[in-house]
Amino acid sequence: MALHLYGHPDSGHACKVALALSLAELDHRVTRIDIWAAPETRPAEFLAISPFAEVPVLVLDGAPIFQSGAILMEIAQKFGVLGGDTFEGRRRGREILMWEANRIGMCLPQLKEARRPGSDGLPVDVVTWLTNRYNTDCANFARLKRDAPFLHGDTPGIGDCAVWGYCQWLAEAGVDATPALADWLANMRALPAMKSPTAFFPD
Ligand SMILES: N[C@@H](CCC(=O)N[C@@H](CS)C(=O)NCC(=O)O)C(=O)O
Numbered sequence: 001m002a003l004h005l006y007g008h009p010d011s012g013h014a015c016k017v018a019l020a021l022s023l024a025e026l027d028h029r030v031t032r033i034d035i036w037a038a039p040e041t042r043p044a045e046f047l048a049i050s051p052f053a054e055v056p057v058l059v060l061d062g063a064p065i066f067q068s069g070a071i072l073m074e075i076a077q078k079f080g081v082l083g084g085d086t087f088e089g090r091r092r093g094r095e096i097l098m099w100e101a102n103r104i105g106m107c108l109p110q111l112k113e114a115r116r117p118g119s120d121g122l123p124v125d126v127v128t129w130l131t132n133r134y135n136t137d138c139a140n141f142a143r144l145k146r147d148a149p150f151l152h153g154d155t156p157g158i159g160d161c162a163v164w165g166y167c168q169w170l171a172e173a174g175v176d177a178t179p180a181l182a183d184w185l186a187n188m189r190a191l192p193a194m195k196s197p198t199a200f201f202p203d
Pocket residue numbers: 010011012013014035039053054055056066067068069
C-alpha cells in the first residue's frame with residue numbers, strides 16, 4: 001500500500017490528514033506544496049492530481065483523493081482505523097466531519113487568515129459574525145464531547161482529526177478555548193502521534 005500526501009504546514013485541512021496517518025501509523029511519503037505561491041507555479045505532478053491546485057491530496061496506490069473529509073473517510077474505511085472498524089465509529093466520523101466542515105471550518109480558518117501578517121484582513125462586522133459563529137460552535141462542541149476524552153470516545157477518530165485541523169490555532173484566530181475545548185486540546189496534544197505542522201510537512 002503506497003501513500004503519498006501533498007500538504008503544507010499552514011493548511012489545517014492538510015494537518016487533519018497528516019494527523020490521521022500519524023495516529024494510524026500508516027507509512028507515507030510527504031510532499032510540501034507552497035500554498036502561498038501562485039497556483040500555476042506549483043509542481044506539474046501536483047497540478048495534474050489536484051483539481052483546484054489545493055492541498056491536501058492523498059495518493060493511495062496511484063489514485064489521488066482530494067477534500068480532507070473525503071480523504072479521512074477513505075483512510076478510516078480502507079484501513080479500519082480511527083473509528084473505521086465499526087458501523088457506529090464510521091457514522092460518528094461522518095457526523096463530526098460534516099459538522100466541522102460547515103461550522104468550525106467556516107469560521108476559524110477565516111479568522112486566522114484575517115489576522116495573518118500581510119493579509120488584507122476582514123471588516124469588523126464580519127469578524128464579529130465569525131466570532132459569534134465560533135462561540136456557538138464551542139457550545140455545540142461541549143454537547144458533542146460530553147465527558148469523553150475525545151469526540152470518538154476513549155480514543156481519537158477521524159472526527160477528532162478534522163476538528164484538530166483549525167482548533168490547533170485558536171490563539172492565531174484571536175479566540176479563546178472554552179473548558180471543554182481546552183480539555184480536549186490537552187488530550188490531543190498529549191497523543192504520542194501528535195506533531196507540529198512543520199514536523200508533519202518538513203521543508
Ligand atoms: N475543502 C478543502 C479545502 C482545501 C483548501 O482550502 N486548501 C487550501 C489550504 S488550507 C489551499 O490549498 N490553498 C491554496 C490555494 O487555494 O491556492 C478540503 O477540505 O480539503
